[in-house]
Amino acid sequence: MALLEVRDLSVSFSTPDGVVHAVNGLSFDLEPGETLGLVGESGSGKTQTALALMGLLADNGRASGSVKFRDQELLGMSSRELTRVRGSKISMIFQDPISSLNPYLSIGDQLIEVLTHHRSLKRKAARERAVEMLERVRIGDPLARMRQFPHELSGGMCQRIMIAMGLLCQPDLLIADEPTTALDVTVQSQINALMGELSEKSSTAILLITHDLGVVAGLCDRVMVMYAGQEMEMAPVVTLFAEPAHPYTEGLLNSVPRLDRARSGILNAIPGNPPNLLQVPAGCPFSARCRHAWEACRERPAFAEVGPDHYKRCHLERLPEAPPET
Amino acid sequence: MLNYSLKRLASAIPTLFLLITFAFFLIRIAPGGPFDGERALPPDIEANLAAKYHLDEPLPMQYLRYLWQIVRLDFGPSFHYLDWTVNDLIAQGAPVSFTLGGLALLLALAIGIPIGAWAALRQNRPGDYAVMSIAMVGISIPNFVVAPLLILLFAISLGWLPAGGWEFSPSRMVLPVITLALPMIAYIARITRGSMIEVLRSSFIRTARAKGLPEKEILFNHALKPALLPVISYLGPAAAGILTGSVVVERIFTIPGIGSYFVQGALNRDYTLVMGVVILYGILIILFNYLVDLIYAWLDPRIRYDDQEAGA
Numbered sequence: 001m002a003l004l005e006v007r008d009l010s011v012s013f014s015t016p017d018g019v020v021h022a023v024n025g026l027s028f029d030l031e032p033g034e035t036l037g038l039v040g041e042s043g044s045g046k047t048q049t050a051l052a053l054m055g056l057l058a059d060n061g062r063a064s065g066s067v068k069f070r071d072q073e074l075l076g077m078s079s080r081e082l083t084r085v086r087g088s089k090i091s092m093i094f095q096d097p098i099s100s101l102n103p104y105l106s107i108g109d110q111l112i113e114v115l116t117h118h119r120s121l122k123r124k125a126a127r128e129r130a131v132e133m134l135e136r137v138r139i140g141d142p143l144a145r146m147r148q149f150p151h152e153l154s155g156g157m158c159q160r161i162m163i164a165m166g167l168l169c170q171p172d173l174l175i176a177d178e179p180t181t182a183l184d185v186t187v188q189s190q191i192n193a194l195m196g197e198l199s200e201k202s203s204t205a206i207l208l209i210t211h212d213l214g215v216v217a218g219l220c221d222r223v224m225v226m227y228a229g230q231e232m233e234m235a236p237v238v239t240l241f242a243e244p245a246h247p248y249t250e251g252l253l254n255s256v257p258r259l260d261r262a263r264s265g266i267l268n269a270i271p272g273n274p275p276n277l278l279q280v281p282a283g284c285p286f287s288a289r290c291r292h293a294w295e296a297c298r299e300r301p302a303f304a305e306v307g308p309d310h311y312k313r314c315h316l317e318r319l320p321e322a323p324p325e326t
Numbered sequence: 327m328l329n330y331s332l333k334r335l336a337s338a339i340p341t342l343f344l345l346i347t348f349a350f351f352l353i354r355i356a357p358g359g360p361f362d363g364e365r366a367l368p369p370d371i372e373a374n375l376a377a378k379y380h381l382d383e384p385l386p387m388q389y390l391r392y393l394w395q396i397v398r399l400d401f402g403p404s405f406h407y408l409d410w411t412v413n414d415l416i417a418q419g420a421p422v423s424f425t426l427g428g429l430a431l432l433l434a435l436a437i438g439i440p441i442g443a444w445a446a447l448r449q450n451r452p453g454d455y456a457v458m459s460i461a462m463v464g465i466s467i468p469n470f471v472v473a474p475l476l477i478l479l480f481a482i483s484l485g486w487l488p489a490g491g492w493e494f495s496p497s498r499m500v501l502p503v504i505t506l507a508l509p510m511i512a513y514i515a516r517i518t519r520g521s522m523i524e525v526l527r528s529s530f531i532r533t534a535r536a537k538g539l540p541e542k543e544i545l546f547n548h549a550l551k552p553a554l555l556p557v558i559s560y561l562g563p564a565a566a567g568i569l570t571g572s573v574v575v576e577r578i579f580t581i582p583g584i585g586s587y588f589v590q591g592a593l594n595r596d597y598t599l600v601m602g603v604v605i606l607y608g609i610l611i612i613l614f615n616y617l618v619d620l621i622y623a624w625l626d627p628r629i630r631y632d633d634q635e636a637g638a
Contacts, residue, residue, distance in 0.1 A: 056536060086536055086537065086538035087539070100530055101533065117537075151628045165537070
């Protein structure tokens with residue numbers, strides 16, 4: 001049984017300009033202990049998917065469809081029931097670690113309250129657990145850190161603390177929303193290494209949201225590529241990098257600068273911009289930017305299996321060989 | 327912290343000195359003098375009065391004399407209330423004004439903050455609109471309208487409370503305290519609502535929700551402190567204002583506070599009385615702004631006034 005079953009998830013926001021359809025009928029499963037990468041450009045609905053799972057959408061947001069966590073429906077759950085799941089069975093870490101921590105409370109207080117609330121631990125016991133957890137995420141001098149405030153720590157340190165906070169209750173699922181985007185490159189790799197190590201050692205499944213394909217290659221078991229709030233391609237990580245089946249995936253892979261290829265002086269990019277989500281695109285959402293688009297693309301393709309555990313939403317039987325140099 | 331406090335105290339002295347100097351010369355520039363009346367006084371008497379109060383001396387001389395008095399904490403005799411010194415007048419009126427103002431301040435905080443937070447949690451819903459409209463009315467209606475209405479209702483129609491007069495008893499304080507507190511409740515509620523809405527949108531509140539904390543805990547442990555900071559900065563000058571009394575409220579409820587001295591002193595050209603209340607007000611403003619800074623440092627760990635920065 002899958003840990004998380006997302007079926008036909010849609011997220012929309014009512015704005016003064018109209019209804020923005022951020023996520024449109026997304027479905028995927030996540031197995032226990034698995035690390036799934038959610039990849040796509042900005043605005044492809046990755047973050048809103050995660051927030052919808054947590055019940056943390058903005059006030060003007062609405063989620064529909066079904067999200068089952070251990071056979072328990074999360075959408076439409078009362079906020080009281082949700083507080084029992086959040087932080088305890090599913091936890092989430094965010095993009096900007098420094099502003100995600102409360103600047104008015106000490107690190108210790110912010111860690112301890114998770115345990116006193118979810119595990120009904122006494123403050124002293126909770127403090128000990130928190131210190132242990134800080135050691136596990138490789139924070140030096142954890143006792144001193146417990147007394148410090150977020151502004152006294154670096155971004156990388158704050159993200160370690162967020163990770164520690166997320167893992168305090170040994171959740172079944174950790175949602176990491178671009179955990180390294182706001183950090184220096186060297187710190188990024190440290191945090192990624194830490195996440196990889198933790199996912200190997202613990203049974204926690206990770207939903208990793210990122211636009212960094214390098215991170216995906218290093219950490220994930222499976223990848224789902226999102227575009228305009230829909231799944232474009234989903235495959236085990238090796239398959240996706242070796243045989244991308246969707247033109248969008250191919251475009252994403254090609255736009256990663258490579259040191260081992262002759263330099264043409266021009267960085268590859270996918271031309272055009274993601275569609276305006278005030279309307280759900282009728283056909284294939286990527287067709288407007290796709291080099292291979294043809295008449296059939298006016299109809300939305302199904303998300304169909306193309307190989308073992310490999311799915312794509314595209315009318316093309318296979319990608320034409322040899323992507324031309326741009 | 328001690329270091330900082332001493333510095334602040336030291337910087338208060340030049341501020342007060344400037345305040346005294348400005349006030350001293352400004353009141354002298356105003357036309358007329360303390361003993362001008364409908365009927366001109368005989369020249370001999372006028373000369374005697376001037377000599378008694380040192381008004382015959384050149385202005386710089388009077389100024390220095392006054393400074394020397396102030397250093398000895400002697401505000402001098404009142405020019406209008408004969409046989410009273412300004413020290414006596416303030417000593418009699420200040421406890422009354424401080425009591426009323428202090429109670430009004432506490433009442434305003436106790437009601438304004440919860441109302442504002444409550445409205446913030448119901449942002450743009452009927453409850454929010456209702457409360458904020460009432461607050462707007464509270465700010466807009468001047469106290470010389472509110473006070474008579476309260477008297478009409480509670481003193482005359484219902485007969486529950488006295489209409490005016492003063493003694494240190496709860497029944498005499500209720501109406502003036504409410505009158506003083508109403509606009510402040512409204513202000514504090516609006517400030518609290520605004521800052522609370524902003525705080526509730528911040529990332530660390532989203533983190534607190536993601537941690538599975540119940541809304542109540544989020545509100546009290548995570549959101550309240552930052553939401554109160556703007557209220558605190560409003561309170562500094564507002565507290566000094568409310569503690570020094572209100573002419574209108576003192577007039578309507580016939581209360582012997584110091585609020586009316588501001589107006590009476592100026593109208594009577596009661597030089598020493600004006601100086602006395604101005605200096606008192608100045609001291610309160612300086613004191614409360616200092617307190618605000620201390621409370622800020624206590625609430626916000628990012629603010630540290632000490633020289634040794636609390637670094638890593």
